[in-house]
Amino acid sequence: MQLTSGFLALASVLTVVKGATYSRTDRVAGEGFNDFFEYQAIQDPTNGRVNYVDQATAQAQNLTYGHGDTFVLRADSTNVVAPGSRGRNSVRIRSRQTFTTHVATFDIRHMPQGCGTWPAVWEVLEDGWPVGGETDIVEGVNDQGPNAATLHTTSGCTMPADTSQMTGTWKQLDCDWLVNGNAGCGVRMSNPNSYGPGFNANGGGVYALERTPREMKVWFFPRGTAPADIGSDSVNTDAWGTPAAYFPSTQCDFGAKFAAHNIIINLTLCGDWAGAGNVYPASCPQSCISNVDNNPGAFREAFWDFASINVYQ
Numbered sequence: 489m490q491l492t493s494g495f496l497a498l499a500s501v502l503t504v505v506k507g508a509t510y511s512r513t514d515r516v517a518g519e520g521f522n523d524f525f526e527y528q529a530i531q532d533p534t535n536g537r538v539n540y541v542d543q544a545t546a547q548a549q550n551l552t553y554g555h556g557d558t559f560v561l562r563a564d565s566t567n568v569v570a571p572g573s574r575g576r577n578s579v580r581i582r583s584r585q586t587f588t589t590h591v592a593t594f595d596i597r598h599m600p601q602g603c604g605t606w607p608a609v610w611e612v613l614e615d616g617w618p619v620g621g622e623t624d625i626v627e628g629v630n631d632q633g634p635n636a637a638t639l640h641t642t643s644g645c646t647m648p649a650d651t652s653q654m655t656g657t658w659k660q661l662d663c664d665w666l667v668n669g670n671a672g673c674g675v676r677m678s679n680p681n682s683y684g685p686g687f688n689a690n691g692g693g694v695y696a697l698e699r700t701p702r703e704m705k706v707w708f709f710p711r712g713t714a715p716a717d718i719g720s721d722s723v724n725t726d727a728w729g730t731p732a733a734y735f736p737s738t739q740c741d742f743g744a745k746f747a748a749h750n751i752i753i754n755l756t757l758c759g760d761w762a763g764a765g766n767v768y769p770a771s772c773p774q775s776c777i778s779n780v781d782n783n784p785g786a787f788r789e790a791f792w793d794f795a796s797i798n799v800y801q
């Protein structure tokens with residue numbers, strides 16, 4: 489008996505010591521993106537001026553390209569859009585697997601930029617949304633940085649105003665999708681190079697999400713500053729320093745508000761946010777939709793270039 493309880497005590501000590509160490513379960517790079525993700529040739533749920541194409545079309549038009557340590561995902565930048573069509577060809581991909589407690593790292597060299605672009609890297613359960621919750625890691629519109637990381641949930645999930653455990657600042661504390669037009673509880677990052685042209689000019693960087701039953705953290709490491717263990721077989725998030733965004737579960741039952749999530753990468757154009765009359769910048773040409781339809785060359789920079797995605801559990 490004593491031996492058993494001694495062993496159990498030792499086991500629980502080891503569990504505590506293990507802390508925030510995770511082992512890699514998925515290493516995604518180059519052509520591997522086409523196995524890890526499925527293409528979603530769906531109608532854009534956010535009413536973008538975009539035509540999400542299937543895998544065969546994307547590869548035939550080189551809208552996705554996987555080779556070595558490069559995976560590019562882009563909007564078409566050569567064709568004028570026919571008025572009666574859904575919009576400019578683009579790509580939306582969703583991971584085949586779902587994840588709960590995990591760390592996901594995204595090494596990104598370039599993110600889509602240009603008037604009307606609305607790129608996102610996020611995690612969600614789409615079926616029954618918003619019941620399963622949503623975590624936005626990278627998202628923005630019209631080149632307007634810095635990045636914001638945001639949770640969206642059903643009612644009854646809020647964040648404490650405290651900012652002592654993150655480098656960012658709160659945009660809103662209530663995660664409820666019914667508040668303020670589904671703005672969500674978002675954290676504005678302090679680094680101006682966390683989004684858009686500044687991000688690209690700096691060679692991008694690494695985004696990382698840690699999700700546990702108790703908290704979610706998002707880090708942004710500008711190019712050249714990522715912890716050395718990112719990309720190796722295991723990571724210790726305790727050594728990564730203060731995150732850009734910290735979402736505790738003290739006023740939000742994560743078990744009830746967040747289901748197992750898919751990872752989604754999308755690039756839409758215009759739509760409910762980027763194309764809104766009070767959001768599309770006056771400095772951008774024409775109207776958002778007219779620019780998308782008639783100026784293919786304006787979308788040459790509207791591409792993602794991923795070096796890798798790693799998932800640790």
Ligand SMILES: *[C@@H]1O[C@H](CO)[C@@H](O)[C@H](O)[C@H]1NC(C)=O
Binds near residue numbers: 553
């Ligand atoms: C497809 O895109 C990749 C990445 O941008 C590029 O290196 C390659 O040359 C393109 N292929 C063709 C056939 O245009």
Ligand SMILES: CC(=O)N[C@H]1CO[C@H](CO)[C@@H](O)[C@@H]1O
Binds near residue numbers: 533535608626627754
């Ligand atoms: C069109 C599309 O899929 N848009 C989604 C892109 O990502 C954001 C998350 O940040 C969603 O809110 C959009 O619905």
